[in-house]
Amino acid sequence: MTTPADIRQKALNPKRWGWWYVTELRLREMRGYVSYVVTSSIGNPIIYLLALGVGLANLVPQGIEGVPYLVYVAPAMLMSTILSVGAEEGMYPVLSGFKWHKVFFAIHATPVTPGQIVGGFLVHLAIRFTFTAGLFFAAIVAFGAVPLSTGWLVIPISILGAYSILTPLAAYSASIDDDGGQFALIQRLVVMPMFLFSGTFFPISQIPDWLEWVAWVSPLWHASELGRIATYGLSEPIWLTVTHVVVLVTYAAVGGYFMRRAFVNRLTR
Amino acid sequence: MSAVVAPKSRFGGLSGGNAKAVIERGLRATMSNNYLIILSGFFEPVFYLFSMGVGLGAIIGNINVNGAEIPYGAYIAPALLAVSAMNGAIYDSTWNVFFKLNFGKLYQTMLLTSLGPLDVAVGEITLALLRGGVYAVGFLIVMQAMGLVLSPLAILAIPAVLLIAAGFASIGMAFTSYMKTFQQMDWLPMVMLPMFLFSATFYPITVYPEGIQFMIQSFPLWHGVELIRMFTTGVVTPMIWVHLAYYAVMLCVGVVVVSRRLRKLFLD
Amino acid sequence: MLVSNQVIRAENLTKVYGDFIAVNNISFEVPRGESFGLLGPNGAGKSTTMKMIAAVSTRSSGNLEVLGMDPNTEGPAIRSQLGVVPQEDNLDQELRVRENLIAYGRFFGMPRAEASKRADELLEFAQLTDRVKSKVEPLSGGMKRRLTIARSLMNDPQMLLLDEPTTGLDPQARHILWDRLFRLKERGTTLVLTTHYMDEAEQLSDRIIVVDKGEIMAEGSPAQLIRQYSSKEVLEVRYGSDNNAKVAKKIADVGERMEILPDRILIYSDNGERDLAEITKRGHHPTTSLVRRSSLEDVFLRLTGRTLVE
Numbered sequence: 130m131t132t133p134a135d136i137r138q139k140a141l142n143p144k145r146w147g148w149w150y151v152t153e154l155r156l157r158e159m160r161g162y163v164s165y166v167v168t169s170s171i172g173n174p175i176i177y178l179l180a181l182g183v184g185l186a187n188l189v190p191q192g193i194e195g196v197p198y199l200v201y202v203a204p205a206m207l208m209s210t211i212l213s214v215g216a217e218e219g220m221y222p223v224l225s226g227f228k229w230h231k232v233f234f235a236i237h238a239t240p241v242t243p244g245q246i247v248g249g250f251l252v253h254l255a256i257r258f259t260f261t262a263g264l265f266f267a268a269i270v271a272f273g274a275v276p277l278s279t280g281w282l283v284i285p286i287s288i289l290g291a292y293s294i295l296t297p298l299a300a301y302s303a304s305i306d307d308d309g310g311q312f313a314l315i316q317r318l319v320v321m322p323m324f325l326f327s328g329t330f331f332p333i334s335q336i337p338d339w340l341e342w343v344a345w346v347s348p349l350w351h352a353s354e355l356g357r358i359a360t361y362g363l364s365e366p367i368w369l370t371v372t373h374v375v376v377l378v379t380y381a382a383v384g385g386y387f388m389r390r391a392f393v394n395r396l397t398r
Numbered sequence: 399m400s401a402v403v404a405p406k407s408r409f410g411g412l413s414g415g416n417a418k419a420v421i422e423r424g425l426r427a428t429m430s431n432n433y434l435i436i437l438s439g440f441f442e443p444v445f446y447l448f449s450m451g452v453g454l455g456a457i458i459g460n461i462n463v464n465g466a467e468i469p470y471g472a473y474i475a476p477a478l479l480a481v482s483a484m485n486g487a488i489y490d491s492t493w494n495v496f497f498k499l500n501f502g503k504l505y506q507t508m509l510l511t512s513l514g515p516l517d518v519a520v521g522e523i524t525l526a527l528l529r530g531g532v533y534a535v536g537f538l539i540v541m542q543a544m545g546l547v548l549s550p551l552a553i554l555a556i557p558a559v560l561l562i563a564a565g566f567a568s569i570g571m572a573f574t575s576y577m578k579t580f581q582q583m584d585w586l587p588m589v590m591l592p593m594f595l596f597s598a599t600f601y602p603i604t605v606y607p608e609g610i611q612f613m614i615q616s617f618p619l620w621h622g623v624e625l626i627r628m629f630t631t632g633v634v635t636p637m638i639w640v641h642l643a644y645y646a647v648m649l650c651v652g653v654v655v656v657s658r659r660l661r662k663l664f665l666d
Numbered sequence: 667m668l669v670s671n672q673v674i675r676a677e678n679l680t681k682v683y684g685d686f687i688a689v690n691n692i693s694f695e696v697p698r699g700e701s702f703g704l705l706g707p708n709g710a711g712k713s714t715t716m717k718m719i720a721a722v723s724t725r726s727s728g729n730l731e732v733l734g735m736d737p738n739t740e741g742p743a744i745r746s747q748l749g750v751v752p753q754e755d756n757l758d759q760e761l762r763v764r765e766n767l768i769a770y771g772r773f774f775g776m777p778r779a780e781a782s783k784r785a786d787e788l789l790e791f792a793q794l795t796d797r798v799k800s801k802v803e804p805l806s807g808g809m810k811r812r813l814t815i816a817r818s819l820m821n822d823p824q825m826l827l828l829d830e831p832t833t834g835l836d837p838q839a840r841h842i843l844w845d846r847l848f849r850l851k852e853r854g855t856t857l858v859l860t861t862h863y864m865d866e867a868e869q870l871s872d873r874i875i876v877v878d879k880g881e882i883m884a885e886g887s888p889a890q891l892i893r894q895y896s897s898k899e900v901l902e903v904r905y906g907s908d909n910n911a912k913v914a915k916k917i918a919d920v921g922e923r924m925e926i927l928p929d930r931i932l933i934y935s936d937n938g939e940r941d942l943a944e945i946t947k948r949g950h951h952p953t954t955s956l957v958r959r960s961s962l963e964d965v966f967l968r969l970t971g972r973t974l975v976e
């Protein structure tokens with residue numbers, strides 16, 4: 130039988146494993162819509178690849194930058210999918226954890242620390258991203274759009290990319306009191322343009338010069354270019370490749386710092 | 399004596415004949431809160447048009463529609479207009495209705511007054527159409543500025559957008575009346591996304607084998623895209639009657655189902 | 667206009683959700699000007715009954731007449747004469763305080779100018795004049811409730827339906843609200859209210875039906891019900907949760923009747939102090955004891971064997 134002393138002893142475990150309890154809880158909560166996650170993770174890549182890869186390729190028979198159109202868009206479409214899941218998870222679910230669900234407050238009433246809450250939240254999402262990216266990768270391989278054996282690197286790249294968009298948004302979401310429509314505005318005026326002008330369907334050289342900066346600040350463009358290097362060996366100067374990595378890491382790290390700070394402030398105020 | 403005149407209860411108590419007050423409340427709420435959000439909704443198709451029309455258009459060049467060569471931008475613009483009409487109408491008649499019904503409790507409030515469910519439904523749909531109409535006008539102006547309006551018939555795209563929106567909204571509301579939880583709503587995009595991507599939005603459906611073409615043609619969006627494309631490009635064929643008939647039928651079915659379900663939906 | 671003086675006539679009224687019977691074959695009448703209460707625990711079917719009266723829920727069977735009309739077919743006409751305060755505040759979050767009232771008045775088809783004027787009067791009545799331009803969300807629970815009541819009065823209703831008007835409010839806010847409701851009662855408005863607080867039922871209603879599991883258990887004025895179903899006084903004694911039942915057996919003959927609850931023993935008689943002396947004389951010293959007058963809570967316990975608030 131468990132004695133009260135045992136329980137008290139166990140209650141100290143969170144010192145080390147607190148983040149994992151949070152991950153576990155969030156995974157458990159996902160069970161409600163797991164069938165949706167699975168179906169959309171399988172269905173979306175197939176639909177997107179059929180429509181915008183195979184279908185649209187008919188209008189671009191010459192291919193782009195020396196590769197068939199499908200090969201050109203496939204890695205970018207994977208990035209675009211995972212990063213938009215990242216953007217989504219950085220908005221409502223975060224505010225909801227503080228405001229409606231209040232799950233973050235509930236967890237914080239135990240010995241688990243705010244830092245561990247952030248950690249657990251991010252680990253849970255890494256699992257979710259890996260799952261969705263893995264299925265997407267399988268799909269593009271099946272469509273014959275991955276000539277190189279380094280292709281699998283798109284999975285870690287997409288997780289980094291997703292973090293780079295998720296953490297700044299989560300920092301913001303954790304610091305607002307209510308959604309008076311800001312999320313819709315961010316979605317429509319920030320995320321959406323970023324996705325449309327990040328060289329997913331055509332090289333950014335096609336964008337008018339005065340709009341090209343959008344791609345440069347967009348994590349999606351950097352992630353997509355890295356993905357192209359991994360799947361078909363897009364050739365570009367090494368400094369540019371380094372820039373892609375640095376930009377993504379900077380976004381994720383700075384965002385992560387502010388996200389943690391926002392969580393601590395919100396939970397302890 | 400009472401401050402208000404008792405209205406006649408019409409349609410077996412389903413209407414108090416005052417949908418106008420529902421519309422007024424909607425406008426009032428828009429003014430006092432979220433006009434910025436509503437405004438932002440207009441940009442979505444415009445961004446798409448800039449991105450795909452300009453960026454991809456430069457690579458693709460011209461495209462053949464019923465024998466006429468037209469620039470890629472002019473090809474996708476009407477499709478984006480139809481998609482935006484569909485998205486707006488579906489959002490307003492599903493998420494929005496479901497939320498106001500179950501969480502915001504707005505409809506419960508309205509039904510404590512002499513309004514009936516029919517007033518609420520008619521008022522909300524009218525608001526949605528009003529918004530859709532404003533977006534459409536804005537989008538056409540952008541198209542005109544980009545030189546993508548190829549025919550004066552384009553003006554007919556506005557009533558066409560309203561017809562498409564009304565068709566989708568009535569079906570959307572019918573769908574919502576069978577809805578129990580938010581999670582069921584998650585499945586909506588699984589129908590809408592393929593429709594968006596495959597309905598001759600970004601390229602002609604002739605790239606597909608005939609069987610698949612036929613399937614696409616059985617879905618409503620394809621008819622909407624083709625209908626509006628006829629008007630903005632000026633290439634009108636007798637198929638227009640099929641498109642119009644499709645939406646007329648869709649609207650009728652939606653309205654019949656919704657009116658049967660109103661009592662269940664609002665007065666259970 | 668009305669043939670009879672009854673504003674509500676319910677006859678074998680029943681509401682079924684799926685195969686669950688929420689309201690089971692209940693009959694009652696409410697005359698004009700009366701203050702009528704439905705008292706019962708959570709889940710008794712009070713809100714469901716109120717919704718049927720308010721013509722926003724369709725009855726499954728039985729007859730119901732509200733203001734002489736059938737809610738099934740005359741919903742809008744009935745509601746034009748009713749004021750409804752639902753159990754959960756459903757104020758319009760997208761509108762400000764005053765706009766909430768005006769938009770509501772417009773739903774009744776009131777002219778805009780008249781709706782504005784009436785809104786200002788009612789904001790005064792609800793003591794909300796300093797929050798006119800405020801959003802709804804930051805208001806306190808009591809303020810929201812008062813705003814909801816103000817809203818329900820926009821159409822100057824003949825009858826006001828209040829579903830648990832003070833549940834969830836702190837004692838001070840409750841008293842402010844009761845005061846407002848008394849004023850309406852004095853003006854002759856018919857009030858129908860539900861509550862699971864016996865003090866509220868006693869304070870506000872002329873006549874009560876006690877409901878449980880969708881059925882009417884008893885009917886009468888608060889005083890009548892207490893007289894009929896309970897004794898004059900009640901003695902409450904506690905011996906600790908493990909001992910109550912044991913002690914109860916030994917003092918079973920004291921008083922007229924006894925209820926054994928998990929945390930205490932209730933002894934009903936017309937002299938509590940005498941019974942307490944008797945128990946102590948036998949050597950059963952309670953940890954705490956209390957003598958009080960009978961209340962509707964005791965009536966409910968007697969009728970159902972359960973407490974109102976669990």
Ligand SMILES: Nc1ncnc2c1ncn2[C@@H]1O[C@H](COP(=O)(O)OP(=O)(O)O)[C@@H](O)[C@H]1O
Pocket residue numbers: 683686687688706707708709710711712713714715
């Ligand atoms: N829409 C509904 N669907 C199914 N069951 C319901 C519905 N509304 C109420 N009920 C059930 O009917 C019973 C009575 O509910 P209600 O009238 O709200 O009780 P009260 O107001 O007395 O607390 C409860 O058991 C409740 O769960």
Ligand SMILES: [Mg+2]
Pocket residue numbers: 709712713714753829830
């Ligand atoms: Mg209730």
